[in-house]
Amino acid sequence: PQSMAANTVGIIIIGDEILNGTVRDANSQYLCNKFWQLGMKVSKICTIPDNVVSIAEEVKRFSKCYQFVLTTGGIGPTHDDVTLDGVAAAFNEELVTSLKLEQMWKEGGTTPNHKKSLSKMTKVPRSARLEFGSDPDWTFPLIILHNVYIYPGVPRYLQALFERTQSVFGESCGKFYMTEILLQASEFEVADVLHQVQKQYDGCVKIGSYPNKYSLRVTLEAECKSDADKACVFLRSLLPDSKVLQATVRRSRAISSSSTSVDESGEDSEKDHLGWLLRAKLEQCSEGLLQLISNAVQVIEETLKKYKPHELCLAYNGGKDCTVLLHLVHACWTRHCIQRKIKALYVCSLNPFKEVEATVQDSIERYSLDLVYFQGSIKNALENMKKTDPDIKAVLMGTRFTDPHSDSLTTFTQTDPSWPQYMRILPILVCRTHSPRRTQLAPNTTYLRMVLWRSVGVFEAPGCSLLCAV
Numbered sequence: 001p002q003s004m005a006a007n008t009v010g011i012i013i014i015g016d017e018i019l020n021g022t023v024r025d026a027n028s029q030y031l032c033n034k035f036w037q038l039g040m041k042v043s044k045i046c047t048i049p050d051n052v053v054s055i056a057e058e059v060k061r062f063s064k065c066y067q068f069v070l071t072t073g074g075i076g077p078t079h080d081d082v083t084l085d086g087v088a089a090a091f092n093e094e095l096v097t098s099l100k101l102e103q104m105w106k107e108g109g110t111t112p113n114h115k116k117s118l119s120k121m122t123k124v125p126r127s128a129r130l131e132f133g134s135d136p137d138w139t140f141p142l143i144i145l146h147n148v149y150i151y152p153g154v155p156r157y158l159q160a161l162f163e164r165t166q167s168v169f170g171e172s173c174g175k176f177y178m179t180e181i182l183l184q185a186s187e188f189e190v191a192d193v194l195h196q197v198q199k200q201y202d203g204c205v206k207i208g209s210y211p212n213k214y215s216l217r218v219t220l221e222a223e224c225k226s227d228a229d230k231a232c233v234f235l236r237s238l239l240p241d242s243k244v245l246q247a248t249v250r251r252s253r254a255i256s257s258s259s260t261s262v263d264e265s266g267e268d269s270e271k272d273h274l275g276w277l278l279r280a281k282l283e284q285c286s287e288g289l290l291q292l293i294s295n296a297v298q299v300i301e302e303t304l305k306k307y308k309p310h311e312l313c314l315a316y317n318g319g320k321d322c323t324v325l326l327h328l329v330h331a332c333w334t335r336h337c338i339q340r341k342i343k344a345l346y347v348c349s350l351n352p353f354k355e356v357e358a359t360v361q362d363s364i365e366r367y368s369l370d371l372v373y374f375q376g377s378i379k380n381a382l383e384n385m386k387k388t389d390p391d392i393k394a395v396l397m398g399t400r401f402t403d404p405h406s407d408s409l410t411t412f413t414q415t416d417p418s419w420p421q422y423m424r425i426l427p428i429l430v431c432r433t434h435s436p437r438r439t440q441l442a443p444n445t446t447y448l449r450m451v452l453w454r455s456v457g458v459f460e461a462p463g464c465s466l467l468c469a470v
Contacts (some may be wrong), residue, residue, distance in 0.1 A: 012058050013047040014073040014083050015153055018442055026155045026339035027072045034162060039175055040068070049072055053084025057067045063090065063147055064149060073153025075143075077120050086147055088125035095123040099128060099392030101141075133164030144168070155339045156310070176221060177228040181235065184218040185243045189217065193238045205231040251441040292428065293328070299411050300332045303394065306443035307423075309333075309340045311393040313385070315345040315378075316371070318359040325428055327397060330367045341393065347381040348373055359404035382420040394423035401430045 011031055017023040025047065032042045043066055048054045055074075062069040070126065074083030088095050101122040126131070130141040140157070143150040144166045149168070150157045187209055197209050199221075204227045210220045220235070222228040235425045236244070303312065310450070313327055316322045326344070331343060344362060364371050374381035385392060401407050406429070 002065045005043070006067055009035050009040050009042045009070065010062040011042060011045045011066045012062060012069065012071045013045065013153075014055060014057075014071055014086075015047075016050050016080065018047050018073075019049055023391040027151075027153065027158055030159060030339055031070060031072075034166065035169075038166070038169060038175060040169070040189060048285060050080045050082055052081045052082050052086045052089060054206070055083060056089035059087050059090040059148055068149060069148045070151060071148065072151045072158055075150060075152055077118060080119070083150060084123060084125065084143070087148055087150060087470075089147060090148075091125065091127075093145070096124050096126050098124045098128075098130065112261060113423070131165050131168055133161070134165070142168070155444070157309075158229065159339075159389040177223070177225045179220045179228050181218045181220075181231040181232070181244065183218060183239070183243050185216050187211055187216060190218075193235065194218070196238060197235045201227060201231045201232060203324075207231075217228035231466070296325070296328050297332065299425065300329055300396075303396070303425050303427075304332065304336060308341075309338050310391050311344050312396060313343045313389075313392045313394070314396040315398070316346055316360070316363065316369070317348075318356045320345075321397065321400060321428060323359075323363070323398075325396060326367060326369075328427065343369050343389070344369045345381060345385060345395070346371055346373050347378050348375055353423050379419055381424060386420045392422070394421060395423050396425045396427065398428055399424070399426045400428060 007346045009031075011028060013028060015023065021239055028045050030468055032045075035042050046058060047056050050073075055071075059069065061072065071087065072084055074081045084095060097119075101124070105118050105122060124143055128143050128145045130278055131144055132141045140152070140161070140163055151161060171290050190209070191277070194209060198205075201222075204224065206221045208221070210217045210219070214385075218235070220228050220231045222231070314322070314326060316326060326342075329342060348357075360371070363369060372385070374384050382395075399406050399409065401409065408428060409424070409426060411426050411429055413426065415422050415424060
């Protein structure tokens with residue numbers, strides 16, 4: 001259609017559970033981030049109920065306005081999964097049995113009790129095509145009807161399917177550049193300044209401001225690198241240095257589906273990467289702290305390659321070491337746009353200090369933790385976790401080589417045979433040298449404790465008041 005803009009995306013979130021607040025929509029942010037990386041604009045997102053008429057009307061409207069239309073949710077076997085019915089109705093098509101899907105479900109070994117409900121899973125609009133993507137053995141395909149791409153609503157299934165099928169959206173010539181500044185100021189203090197910058201660069205730079213409990217994040221986004229750079233320089237000229245917590249970090253993405261997230265110069269230096277990743281004041285970091293951060297992040301990144309997010313848990317007790325680790329893990333989580341909350345294990349004593357409890361509660365809110373409590377020993381807690389959450393395979397721990405019985409550990413160490421079997425992952429064990437699994441002893445314990453505790457201050461991470469004098 002003539003009204004359809006190139007490289008535009010419309011997303012339709014389908015589900016009564018989203019509208020009534022039972023389930024949080026975790027797919028919109030993920031998809032927006034992915035299409036931003038592909039150089040495509042998400043122009044509109046709407047949320048509608050599990051209703052065939054509503055779905056048909058919205059799909060028909062979106063398909064005329066946007067080059068790509070994505071739907072999420074409502075493609076399961078139950079009575080309220082009516083997305084395919086609605087999409088088919090939007091194009092005046094009927095649902096027919098897909099022989100490919102029928103064969104797939106038969107090979108999956110369905111039981112007689114499941115046959116009726118699973119027969120619904122074989123129905124697709126008549127002219128729809130199936131896209132299995134880069135993995136032909138993937139359980140369920142992407143269903144495509146004209147310019148409508150039908151995805152599941154469960155975030156982990158949507159993300160896995162999108163990663164395998166994103167090539168269907170083709171190569172985009174679009175480029176986006178973003179510069180980010182972290183300020184120690186409220187929006188009220190800088191509103192006039194931001195207005196001046198927006199007025200100066202209206203039409204070529206989009207400015208966003210995002211306050212949180214600790215700081216204000218300002219972003220400048222443009223399709224032209226020089227516009228983003230000039231706007232950043234102008235903004236910095238209007239602000240006193242005391243307001244800038246972090247030196248400007250260019251999150252410069254000129255990304256097609258085959259490129260990587262690096263600076264326009266092609267350099268991806270350690271400090272620039274970590275500055276973007278952690279949004280920390282790295283200009284204040286000593287060489288020892290920067291090395292420790294870099295090594296820890298490398299371990300966490302390696303972990304995310306080895307394990308899925310739901311297979312990981314972080315041991316957390318409010319102490320300084322695990323607080324530093326939590327901040328680093330959360331930063332990596334954010335970088336990868338992982339929607340799942342960080343699962344954390346808190347082994348508490350029978351009479352915990354109120355200060356520790358307050359720190360743990362603050363961390364739950366700040367990092368949006370999925371925290372589980374167990375009383376007793378660590379061994380008993382891990383045994384209980386095996387029963388309550390058997391998917392977990394590895395535990396991230398803030399262990400240091402100076403801790404008791406830790407001098408022979410490596411960054412990836414299996415638990416002892418007499419313990420519940422987990423992979424212990426120790427990102428801040430110690431600074432590493434040539435081998436990713438071997439350790440190098442730090443000069444002394446005092447130095448390492450100083451580096452770790454200083455990192456709590458640099459990251460503005462919550463710290464228990466009982467430990468501040470340590």
